[in-house]
Amino acid sequence: MSIIEIRGLSAGYGRKTVLSNLNLVITKPSFVSVIGPNGAGKTTLLRVLAGLLRPRGGLVKILGVDVSKKFPSSIKVRLGYVPQRDSINYAVPVTVFDVIVSGLIDVCPAPRTVTKREVRQRACRVASALGIDDLLDSYFHELSGGLQQRVLLARALIKDPDILLLDEPLSNLDEATQQEVLKLLRHLVDKHLKTVIMVTHDLDVALEWSDLVVLISRGGARTFKPGVHEDVERLLESYPEEERKIIPSRRPYCG
Ligand SMILES: Nc1ncnc2c1ncn2[C@@H]1O[C@H](COP(=O)(O)OP(=O)(O)OP(=O)(O)O)[C@@H](O)[C@H]1O
Ligand SMILES: [Mg+2]
Known part of the structure; x- marks a missing residue:
């Protein structure tokens, strides 16, 4: 069973088609970086995978379940989504603890299924892993x-x-925090067999940290393996001209 299987996906808004005939298969727990120029459709792809945008056509399977027509909650609970810009309502002051715990909403719509103590413990555990445990009441x-x-x-x-x-x-993080978050994500993939699909504009980060790089362009996706010399060369060649300035110097993994 594939973790993600996308075949011939098309998606868009109103009359605009953003993704057309996009194919992507992820067969094992991996760290996947999604790159591409502004407006290419990276967020659109993530929104389809998060069940927030219904595909217009094609097949989308997540953890073996076809979510193209109906997105079951049994799949939603197995996904964690961090949008590009948060949509938390600033008019309502909420604490860090409340924000973190709101991530459980899909898992326990009936709050009685998880005790308050358990919720607190889970929040403290993740907050501590991300170095924000002293901010829970802020x-x-x-x-x-x-x-x-x-x-x-x-x-x-x-x-x-x-x-x-x-x-x-990583967009708002300083260099040191970026490295910490990347290490954490790598750890989640390697030790806990999670799959991370991360949009980034930093090709350097994508090449260094991920198992697979997905370049979104002209509505489709092309995949490259960072460790494979020919793939890296092809990726560098196909990377959009206007973003070439962030291409890293050729480094050891280039062969
Ligand atoms: N809600 C929407 N309604 C109409 N058009 C949209 C909507 N969201 C995105 N688009 C358009 O779809 C295209 C792809 O947008 P998307 O946000 O997926 O790009 P992106 O690759 O994530 O870009 P960026 O790097 O700037 O985040 C863009 O042309 C954008 O203007
Ligand atoms: Mg985006």
Whole structure:
């Protein structure tokens, strides 16, 4: 059974088609980076996988279940999604603890199924893994962008999902925190057999940390393996011209 199987996906908004005939298969727990120019459809792809945008056509299977027409909650609970821009309502002051715990909403719509103590323990565990355990009682809207990003990651992790869908999770983080988050994600893949699908604009990060790089362009997806010399060369050649400036210098993994 594949973790993700997408065949001939088309998706868009109104009259606009963003993804057309996109194919992507992920067969084992992996760290996958999704790259591509602004407007290519990276967020659109993640929204389809998160069940927030219904495909117009094609097949989308997650953990062996066809979600193309109907997105069952049994699959939703196995996904953790961090959107590109958070949509938390700032008019309502909420604490970091509340934000993290709201990630359990799919898992236990009936709150009695999980005790308060268990909820607290789970929140503390993920907060501690992300170095934000001393912020649980702080107000979310008072935190810096980077800390908010970490809280949103904790929110996605609290339900212990099999697949993490992360839309530019590093964008607000300083270099040291980026490295910490990347290490954590790598650990989740290697030791806990999770699959991480992360959108990034940093090709350097994609090549260094992931098992598979997916380049979204012209509505489709092309996949490359960072460790394979020919793949890296092809990726560098096909990477959009306007983003070439962020291409890293050729390094040892290039062969
Ligand atoms: N809700 C929407 N309604 C209409 N068009 C949309 C909507 N969301 C995105 N689009 C359009 O779909 C296209 C793909 O957008 P998407 O957000 O998936 O790109 P992206 O690759 O994530 O870009 P970025 O790197 O800027 O985040 C863009 O042309 C965008 O304007
Ligand atoms: Mg986007």
